[in-house]
Amino acid sequence: MSARRQISLGLSMRYLGYHAAAWRHPSADPAAASKYCHFLRIAQTAEAAKFDMVFLADGIGLRTKDEPPGALCRSHQTAELEPLTLLSALAPMTRHIGLVATASTTYNEPFHIARKWASLDHISGGRAGWNIVTSWSEAEAWNFNRDRHMDHETRYERAGEFVEVVKGLWDSWEADAMLHDKSSGLFFDQAKLHVLGHQGKHFKVRGPLTVKRTPQGRPVLVQAGASDQGLEIAARSAEVVYSAAHHLDAARAYYADLKSRLAKYGREPEHLKIMPGITLFIGRTEAEAREKFDLLNALVAPEIGLSYLYGQMGDLSGHDLDGPVPEPPNPLVKSMARNLLALARRDSLTIRELYTTIAAGFGGRVLVGTPEQIVDDMEEWVVAGAADGFNICPPVLPLGLDEFVELVIPELRRRGMFRTEYAGPTLRENLGVPMPPNRYTAT
Template identity: 75%
Template sequence: MPGPKQISLGLSMRYLGYHAAAWRHPSADPDAASKFSHYRYIAQTAEKAKLDMVFLADGVGLRTQDRPPGALRRSHQTFELEPLTLLSALSSVTSHIGLVATASTTYNEPYHVARKWASLDHLSGGRAGWNVVTSWSEIEARNFNREKHMDYELRYERAAEFVEVVKGLWDSWEEDAPVFDKASGIMFDQSKMHTLHHKGKHFQVEGPLTIKRTPQGRPVLVQAGASEQGLEIAAASADVVYCSFFDLEPARAYYANLKGRLAKYGREPDSLKVMPGLTLFIGRTRQEAQDKFDAMNALVDPELGLSYLYQQMGDLSAYPVDGPVPEPPDPRIRSMAAKALALARRDNLTIRQLYTKVAAGFGGRVFVGTPKDIVDSMEEWVEAGAADGFNLCPPVLPLGLDEFVEMVLPEMRARGLFRDEYAGPTLRENLGLVPPRHRHAP
């Protein structure tokens, strides 16, 4: 009789944690996000715990805005390192854990991304993953010679073509193309080199990529879009999808919707892992967990809290902070704005109450409880067909990771929900994903 389904676990390690006041926690080093030693500890701790991957989200501009005035100076979403440089360094001090980072399809070229992530896959021995995003903020646009961000439909159209070009470049060489025959002087079998010759609406890319086929066949593709266009990109190409849901039923509907799209791309349901974000406040008792949650929230200044709603829903400063949450006047991220509004209406929240919830986990699902409570919920979501795993977003780093490893993982392992050892050296193996088929293979 088969045992319980294994739960995949990733760790988001951006900034100092996913609570708006993480840097003010007594255990936090406010300057840690600029220190390699901070990330080395996190990656090595996550690897010792046998987590699947660490993930570094990224934006190419300062997304936190000074709205309302005074908010910006209070935010720790300001100082951070360039992710691929950091993950390349971490690849030399880890051996099994996956290394995933974001790159924008709006402010990069396909050849750049294909080359950099193929390099990371080789440097890490097959542990690289690319998180595909289209970017969304005007600040990012102004850092790349634009006055405004590319239109919504256009940037997703560009993203879909971008991903296909990158995948094509990763198939530039068949696995056995290198022969390295010193006697004959033949370096590689030229019949197994494939030039892309891509000419599309947004890109013209000749190829081939100047990097041989990577240890994983290609880096793992991660995607986080919840829009119709994003869902199609994920169904066609993604290996892992990050998502954000507060409640089980909407998460289950999303999971079924996404998995139901795979067949038209010739894919099986288990070829894609769905991993909702989860911010945990862990206590040995429920009261201890609640006390931790309340103590963190007390460190959030009101003007900073309103700034988090601004990023999702637009400017709400004209509305009474203790009044009901209105329809978003100018949503920056439509899918997240819709979820926040639904939560506010379901629980009859005021603006102040909503920003407290958002600030506790950057808008993702927050769970407060004991290890048993947490694992009960994780198991329920997986058994209900709402998740294959979770992207852990600790409120404070590295404290939240240490607490998870110490208290939650033993409960998961006691129930047979999480492994004791890695399945293999590559990220694909540890996620239970089959290697991608080379498009030119016989």
């Protein structure tokens, strides 16, 4: 029998966990999302378990709306730390785990991103990663001198050029450019410093970058979009993609589509790791797992629960929460409304059951079961060609991480699916993705 494939594991550690009622759990510290010690404990626990990376999603505006009224003041998705500052503080307190954070291509400049993430890669000894996003909420536009976003096509066109400029800046210095020759007085070899001189539709950036080439050649690039433009950015540049498929067939189709795009950019399928997100409720028995799931769902205030349906289904607050889900009167996103209504009809869900289904993982995929059942599911996705690993989104932090480490990691290792030691000191080595050549050295 052939050996099982080793998987990659990322840990999403935003807020207090990925359940809408995480802050109300008996074990939770409601103020923890603004405490360094909370994230340090999480990062060190994940590193001890040999996770590939910790991941901080981010938005640069308060996205939660007071729809219906009373929802906003009940949401813990409102106050958090700036991710790059936090990861820079975590870097010297960890040694192997990757440190990945989101930054928008719409509301930043390429030089800023290139300089900050190159610095984090040096500070961490080669463990930095940048999650590329274009931003999506109007609340973010309002914080950056705009009344509304750029249109979708322009945002992604700008993002594609943005990423190429950042990559070019990261190549400013060849790996052996620094001479540090005290006798001759030569600090560096000027022939190995390169000016980018980029002039494009959205950016004019001369360079060079004022940070030398990083331990990984460049930080690991991460992408999470599902649009065709996002898939092309991922195929051209990303080493990790966080996917959001809920069902195996859709995940397998996404996986095959994205991997098939790599060849035109001279890349191999193994150069990109596709890692679906999952929120896990783990118990030693099914009954125990279900009890944990039900406990948190019972803490979802109706205002919060209905807010997760508001954008797709409209205001349902005038309906019986324990009655059937009605046809949405005026859905803002018709396709998503149809999907939610189909889910409710298929599983005979009430309004309350539908909103707790969504609130249980911020709309992501949720699994409830024993370690064996959860690993069975993970293995099925890997074997079926739907995943190279998983981005774990615990419902409550740090509790959900502790349970995963105690119960699921041993089962993964028993089946030979997950490492017992890190492969090396850099994120690239642990992911098993190659270091990119410097374009000037390659030429």
